[in-house]
Amino acid sequence: MARKLKKKHVDAELLDSIFALEREWKQIRELGMRSIDRTLESIAAERVAQAKYLYLLREARRRNVNALHVQDKK
DSSP states (O other), X not given: OXXXXXXXXXXXXXXXXXXXXXXXXXXXXXXXXXXXXXXXXXXXXXXXXXHHHHHHHHHHHHTTOOHHHHHXXX
């Protein structure tokens, strides 16, 4: 019983992190698209944010985490 509670808690934290990183990545991307002259640092920051986001998505898929199912069980 305790293991399932911990897994649900970790899955919920994973989803929260995914949503936060998605917002961060889209914000950085939008800023880059609006800038006139993009620096290498801004391009690198966007790629790092994208890589983190995609990594967490793959982790969620591996753990069979679905945002709809976790929110129903809260």
